[in-house]
Amino acid sequence: MAGDFTSTQPIYLQLVRRLCKQIVRGEIAVGDKLPSLREMAIQVGVNPNTVQRVYAELERIAVVETRRGQGTFVTGDHSRLRQLREELMENSVTAFLSDMREMGFAVDEILRSFKEHQASD
Amino acid sequence: MAGDFTSTQPIYLQLVRRLCKQIVRGEIAVGDKLPSLREMAIQVGVNPNTVQRVYAELERIAVVETRRGQGTFVTGDHSRLRQLREELMENSVTAFLSDMREMGFAVDEILRSFKEHQASD
Amino acid sequence: MAGDFTSTQPIYLQLVRRLCKQIVRGEIAVGDKLPSLREMAIQVGVNPNTVQRVYAELERIAVVETRRGQGTFVTGDHSRLRQLREELMENSVTAFLSDMREMGFAVDEILRSFKEHQASD
Amino acid sequence: MAGDFTSTQPIYLQLVRRLCKQIVRGEIAVGDKLPSLREMAIQVGVNPNTVQRVYAELERIAVVETRRGQGTFVTGDHSRLRQLREELMENSVTAFLSDMREMGFAVDEILRSFKEHQASD
DNA sequence: GTGGTCTAGACCACC
């Protein structure tokens, strides 16, 4: 569970993304309470300050809400969640395709590579 | 030409990646001389030292070679470039697919999204 | 401790080599924390940026690992260190012998010279 | 013949050393005329300026003398040459042994490595 | 002119 966070991206953004994914794929359900700052900090092996920034960012993009004295909860708004799911997919696909185009890869090359990955699963 | 470098990734790595892409897709041909440190620095609006770091990194991964007092040139080693092209593609595809899987997207969802992107071109 | 760095080799490479030697001969033990950038910079009388470059290079050749916000530590990988030791020895011996051969020295001349050095210890 | 000069040492010092070796092992004899600046520059693929510095350095350490309008000649002083030979060997051996000691290699380890090199010739 | 190294001093992310 405790990632290595070796990437150049700030840890807090890596965590934001990880949590978004867990929410989007339903591992963390709507209405669930996230672990407390300290708990989460221990779980993933980072500083509580960092988790604080993660939760703040999640609140900013409206996938989570903090209730004073109670904790942080995945927002109950299902439509927002569906939208988030679409957004994440859209972003990833767009970024991926533009990446591929910038390297001059044709669509069939990409699809072929996909199949190789499928096969090796 | 002068990028904005708004990403969280260090500028020098963004530049490395950008140049790799240009080389891989043939926009910068084998044997071509890259702009001098100072020139490139002005073009992209960064400090010459940063460009120096970029060129050093490109040399380390053997896509470029520098000749003392003459400049920095795209390596003439075609097989290296083909290998680089494969590596870049492989990395992107792997990252993309694991991303998608982590968000719980099925393969046909991905392919459908691709087609929409195709259509909108 | 503060070297003179009079050689024609860049300071940062001289430092890399010096640290490699200290690690290889066990003066700096596996798991030890190296002095912080600023500390080391003061100790050897160079700019912190130069030390940063040294530590980065040591990390690249996998004899050291840095932990965000904590410091730089000698890698715990014993086999890597044994390998490094072999590499360093191999390099030195190879360079030395080819040097000697290029000057036309015979093996027994070399060995005789060795014995004189032994004696004068 | 035309070296690559990839080392971090200045080209002119690499050339000085190379010529010293050739003289010491008799490939270039006492009294021989060295190629002219331009000739040598072409032979080894460097700038005439660089060769100029090489000859100046060789003159400084008295292994060569320049006669106006005639060229550059290996000095005729045989005892100087014998001395040079000793110096070069002494320097190399001293540097090598101190290197080895700094890495904590014992004498028998060194000798064993020597034998392996002998064997592989 | 070219690239390579170094310093000084700044700011950032993380602990």
Place this chain on the structure above:
DNA sequence: GTGGTCTAGACCACG
């Protein structure tokens, strides 16, 4: 506090 990045400006070696 730690390491990592960036800038500004200097000097060097080489062509």
